[in-house]
Amino acid sequence: MSDAREGGCYCGQVRYQVTGPAKAFGACHCRECQYISGGGPNYFQLYEAASLSFVRGMPKAFQRADLDKPRVREFCPDCGTHLLTRLPDSTHLVIKVGTLDDPATAGTVGFAIFCDDAQPFHQFPEGVPRFPKRPPQA
């Protein structure tokens, strides 16, 4: 069964498609994500990296030079919307749920990660497991 989802950046220059199902839907509270999210957690889904294709435009990629095995963050070169993150040593990539055309289809958050970095004003849905760093085996 094909479960294709489309998304893109704020200005519309970069458009992508991913096919699911999403492996996970989580909230990342890490300090790095706070820069990109606007201060809150970053809501993300994991998809098979091979299932991603760009329908229009191409993102620019950024990775920190000072980190060992940095993640690659891809964003629109015009409006700067952060669309996705590629993970070293993983066959999955991270899609930012806010860039889906219909984020409501993402369902409900299954877990929260990097809660050690959470700000006092962050909120956690009731009953959702919280991990201080990464979840086990992800």
Ligand SMILES: [Zn+2]
């Ligand atoms: Zn854009």
Ligand SMILES: [Zn+2]
């Ligand atoms: Zn994060």
